[in-house]
Amino acid sequence: MAKELLIIGAGSGGLILSNTVARALSREIRRGEVTVTLLGDRDEYLYQPGLLYVPFDLMRPAELIRKVKELLVPCVTFMHDRATRIDPESRQVQTRSGRTLTYDYLVIATGSELDLEETPGLKEGAHWFYDLPGAIRLREALSRFQGGRVVVALGLPHKCPVAPLEFVFMLDEWARERGIREQMEIIYAFPLNRAHNIQTCADWAQSEFDKRGIQLETFFNLDSVDPVRKEVNSYEGTTLAYDLLVAVPAHKGDAVHADSGLAVQGNWVPTHRHTLKVGTYENIFAIGDATNMPTSKAGSVAHFESEVLAGNLINLLTGGGAPHQYDGKTFCFIEAGMHKATYLSFTYDQPPVPGPPSEAIHWFKQAYNRIHWMNLKGIV
């Protein structure tokens, strides 16, 4: 009997993991000893970090999308279907189309989704760039924008905690280059007493805010939006009037986690921060945004976790080797405007220290945006 690896979710983590395992075990797969199946509810992959550039017309939607099948090595079996129930006792996954899939090892890589219902009025009154329709709508709004008060407000939790900062720095320079910055106020409303949850990043962001005249509104937890009065309200009782509201909607995990009894608050999957095991199960793992781990919900986290888990799964599927542990490794580029960038690199034990932004790092990020596809294939 072949040993069966089933991965749910054809996003960053699911693709890197299935490609890495399948490439390493291609002989075993050809001999019928191992199967690697990727179950995804979309047959197209969206490069989400590219959404940051769409509102400024710096990347076109078509550049961000590829067919999942084009991104997989041949020995991965892709099933375009949605997991609706996971049963750890019988080691089975039910799908929307009525299939029952079995597994020896299961990986949950279902990502996170925008919870647009969480904040009343947000859908009607706010713009966002965290999904493709939202990013395109914001591009249209910016193309008409001639000045006024822009409020950027954040729901929690959300993926890529630096993307909202990148957005305001880019907005500031976009407005300067169009000659409308003097007619604009930019307010960054953040839930804590600073501009980012990591202190070193917050200190760096504050110095950029000061240079650029961006105002910081602290202790602002996004509560509701009044689209008629054009006001956004916080749980703390603050109301900010806006001409253009750019919100980062709160995120939640996929419904299949709760429907399978595998979720904690927010529908996240309870996952061990080092072994990536789910709950008390020895054969179920989770990676990427779907987990409740104390990491950023970022593509780099999904990538580094995939590398660790791929090594462990290869050992489990072939019967050998000591387990590796994930150490919280995270890497994030940060666009500091239109022409410079910096980056954060950290682990659970080592906090990041952002360096001075440079053009070289900006171009590195631009290059990465173009070769990201190779990364998914496990080549870089």
Ligand SMILES: Cc1cc2nc3c(=O)[nH]c(=O)nc-3n(C[C@H](O)[C@H](O)[C@H](O)COP(=O)(O)OP(=O)(O)OC[C@H]3O[C@@H](n4cnc5c(N)ncnc54)[C@H](O)[C@@H]3O)c2cc1C
């Ligand atoms: C604007 C923006 C900018 C960003 N910038 C960066 C950046 O600069 N650097 C960085 O590291 N990260 C960045 N990110 C975050 C990064 O894109 C995500 O953290 C990353 O994609 C998470 O990978 P994942 O595999 O966990 O989830 P995803 O890539 O979201 O994939 C999850 C997949 O699972 C599928 N799925 C869900 N439920 C089911 C189900 N029940 N059955 C089958 N399939 C299912 C989904 O449809 C999706 O295809 C950014 C994100 C955004 C929105």
